[in-house]
Amino acid sequence: MFKAGNKAQTTSDLPQYGLEYPHRLNFYDRPPLFDVTLEEFEVAALDRLRILAEIESSGARNRSWDETKDVTNKQCDKFMPLHSNTAIHVDRDSERKRDVLGHFVLRLAFCRSDELRRRFVKAESTLFRIRYDGQSQVEREAFLQSRDFDWIAVSDAEKEQHSKELYDAYLVSGSYQVNKADREFNFKSEKFYKVRWTRVPDLIERRKVFLKAGWAYVPSREHSSIVFQEFEVCLQKALELTAKALPRLDEDTRLVPILSNLSQGFLAGMSSEWTSGTENGEDIRAEMVDELARKHYPMCMRYMHDNLRRDKHLKHFGRLQYGLFLKVLGLSIEEAIIFWRKSFSGKTDDEFNKQYKYNIRHSYGLEGKGVSYPARSCTQILMPTDKAEYVCPYKLFTPENLQTALLKSYSSQGLTSNDLPEVLNIVKAGHPHVACTRVFEITHASCGVKKGEGVGDGESVTHPNQYAALSIELEKTHREEDFDAMAIG
Structure with missing residues (x-):
């Protein structure tokens, strides 16, 4: 048996919906605190690795974002499905526990070098973005409210003070698709949030935010950039901490070969062996x-x-x-x-x-x-x-x-x-x-x-x-x- 983590959970820790994991989206900042068999340990990691390997392949094949999403979603449905909270006849907690387990096993396998960490962060961030895009508005908002992203709401007075600059940035973010009257109406109802400019380099590059005194004024429609950046930063830090703790794990002769095989497969660009018998159904002479x-x-x-x-x-x-x-x-x-x-x-x-x-x-x-x-x-x-x-x-x-x-x-x-x-x-x-x-x-x-x-x-x-x-x-x-x-x- 393998047990991750060292803190027991109580029923008071369980969030809304009566689920231990109430959201399909996850920053993976809470390690799995449940027992698993060695087989479950390995299979969950291999199935997740199949998904990440195809994400890497999509980049190598110059697939468009829509094509990458389509391939990744098919892989997820096949190897690691995550149903929404409306799917009450599905064991959603079991699905999400397996998702968390697979992530943390791969984190152990891929924290060992700068190259592995870089590729793992890139692939996992892409998977997170695809899942984020596929969420319903209700579930996405519930997830965002469950975390503190350290953004500051811009008051109506401050919005009025910088209205011209904010409106210009708002137009760049896509509002030009409606007529002028609608644009102005939508702008008035749009909420803005302030974050340090270093947290949204992609929005700054595309001129989608207004900058002042080191602060970036981000419209609510662009929240995803803050979320994605936060995910990457948190995962990179977690991998570095895991790498420091890894030598203590080397004493476990059951796990080290599994982790080595996983990392070697990822470096080769694929997940695992394809196994089958006589696929063509005929004997060959x-x-x-x-x-x-x-x-x-x-x-x-x-x-x-x-x-x-x-x-x-x-x-x-x-x-x-x-x-x-x-x-x-x-x-x-x-x-x-x-x-x-x-x-x-x-x-x-x-x-x-x-x-x-x-x-x-x-x-x-x-x-x-x-x-x-x-x-x-x-x-x-x-x-x-x-x-x-x-x-x-x-x-x-x-x-x-x-x-x-x-x-x-x-x-x-x-x-x-x-x-x-x-x-x-x-x-x-x-x-x-x-x-x-x-x-x-x-x-x-x-x-x-x-x-x-x-x-x-x-x-x-x-x-x-x-x-x-x-x-x-x-x-x-x-x-x-x-x-x-x-x-x-």
């Missing part, structure tokens, strides 16, 4: 592998397959990674032995049986401890290593070599030289899995995949088998649709 590689493989597995065909050999770690990929894709142990025997055509039967057959059976769980090993995920492939045979090509190749490899591998599937600058820019920005996702979209446009859709609901590729299995499924669906259309015609 050895003679099918060449065509599958040509039509459905991501770059990392194309690189493996091409090396195998060229050299009639792969080193140990390359064989392990590619063999597990084929296993998860649907290659049975019998077909795997046939495939590898033909691939190592330079070896005699005796050499093959002695040097390679045992390891193939071992990866299927038929030798040794009897463990059927999973295929490696993008996160694992992207981890630093000196074994180049199983490093992601988007990370390993020079820009020139990557361009050549992409055109060689995917030009028959619709990728052209015009697509390369976009893909290379994504790689340069440090998001290889997003570049792989963009290649997937381009090469599957004929199957109806649109830009921004990724591998479904805007998600990015997180596993080579995910890429290949979905590619096979899309081709099968597209082929059946064409067959149906021909039958109708």
